[in-house]
Amino acid sequence: MTIATQAAASKDQLPAGRPPVNAAKVGVMLLNLGTPDGTDFWPMWRYLREFLSDPRIIELNKAIWYPILYGLVLTTRPQKSGANYARIWNREKNESPLHTFTRAQAEKLKPALDDLQNVTVDWAMRYGNPSTASVAERLVAEGCDRILAFPLYPQYSATTTATANDQLFRALAKIRRAPAVRTVPPYYAEPVYIEALAASIERHLASLDFEPEVVITSYHGIPKPYSDKGDPYRAHCLETTRLLRGKLGWDEKKMIVTFQSRFGAQEWLQPYTDKTVERLAKEGIRRIAIVNPGFSVDCIETLDEIGREVRDEFLHAGGEKFAHIPCLNDSPEGMNVIETLVRRELVGWA
Structure with missing residues (x-):
């Protein structure tokens, strides 16, 4: 049996959904803060609970903070925040503008990188959906053995860039065949x-x-x-x-x-x-x-x-x-920023 035949046989024997051993795709993951799934009380409650339970966001001891969070904040803030979200909600797509624009950035980045044949683009949220873990799992299942994470925060803060990276590595810690990872650095002065x-x-x-x-x-x-x-x-x-x-x-x-x-x-x-x-x-x-x-x-x-x-x-x-x-959003200028930085950080990978 030739080496090529052996490789093909080995590939055929892999369990369903598992990428071949010689997979060499690179996943680009745009990471943003997050958004509730709806403006009603319970979607807002779930989103705020996840967000305000993050120790990178609230550095108080849990014994002090959690009684305040569950006893006061999560009983009053979901309704108020939901009313604020309702004013700006994208009713056509039933989602927040942050969700709409982040998806649009990923969708426009995909064709911009068409010349890089081994690159796939996806997007995720630190809080809410699509979750960082679900997207990381999907990229690995698609055969990505390398991931370029792009926290969409120009200026670094532990409350934004760091917690986005934390969440990605927590997700990868549960994957046996974890990919290599690069993260795009802050671009505040680019x-x-x-x-x-x-x-x-x-x-x-x-x-x-x-x-x-x-x-x-x-x-x-x-x-x-x-x-x-x-x-x-x-x-x-x-x-x-x-x-x-x-x-x-x-x-x-x-x-x-x-x-x-x-x-x-x-x-x-x-x-x-x-x-x-x-x-x-x-x-x-x-x-x-x-x-x-x-x-x-x-x-x-x-x-x-x-x-x-x-x-x-x-x-x-x-x-x-x-x-x-307006913010840069998915404007030509905004997409030029994202594409330029992604291409630079993919050097040697794509």
């Missing part, structure tokens, strides 16, 4: 990312009927103690905005940095976005725009928190014109 943001901002501002006096780069906040302990997130955010100013030719008065989405009683990174827009309005600033460079796609924090809550706060305080600049 020229292709800065250029994409600048082009998106310029295009959107050109479509407005007013010129903003101030453009705010609003990033999702983290508790200040996390930053004090060494999380580099704040420094990454400041560097993104510094580079963006330089690309646009703006000074520190034209483009400023703020942090949003704080939760709980402890101090978070400052200045706070909501307090800043109120201050600007009271100081006589009448026209502003806000962009969210820390979000790869539009979601509850950008569409509802910025597009509704912060907008209303600014106008109520005396502002007159407000614009929210």
